[in-house]
């Protein structure tokens with residue numbers, strides 16, 4: 360769908376959600392919940408076996424940069440669901456321990472806790488800072504490293520079909536209800 364009033368020959372664009380949440384202090388209960396989640400998840404590790412990837416799958420080049428721009432514009436609408444677990448599952452922990460064989464679970468917990476800031480976006484993941492995720496990619500869950508919302512997925516499909524160029528793509532933030540809203544975009 361092409362919105363009225365926009366130059367059809369102008370740059371390609373599409374919408375992303377907009378997270379309005381403001382920064383609030385990270386409470387001690389949230390941190391305690393995270394520690395509990397990590398330890399509980401670590402107990403599942405023997406069950407996961409060796410079936411993990413050593414590297415999360417990521418897109419490359421202009422696509423990666425464009426996706427990052429979209430998420431920065433959005434301010435992490437989907438990260439609101441990260442709560443005190445940050446989507447960290449046993450598979451993700453297994454990957455991190457495989458990449459850092461000298462670490463044990465306690466070391467990993469200390470590493471995570473060191474990345475918790477004094478603030479996060481209200482109601483969101485405890486690692487969700489004003490400027491985005493406080494975790495380096497290598498410590499993010501497989502879910503966080505691979506997830507694309509419908510809006511970004513639609514934009515990526517257009518890039519991969521050669522319809523538009525990711526390097527020249529603009530994202531327009533659009534507030535929406537919790538259940539989401541139809542995506543619209545320009546050529």
Ligand code: SF4
Pocket residue numbers: 375376429430431433434435436437438506507508509510511
């Ligand atoms: S994946 Fe989509 S909802 Fe999540 S932060 Fe990026 S643009 Fe926002």
Ligand code: SF4
Pocket residue numbers: 435437438439440441445446484485486487488491492493494499500503
């Ligand atoms: S760990 Fe980072 S990317 Fe994952 S939900 Fe939390 S803020 Fe978002």
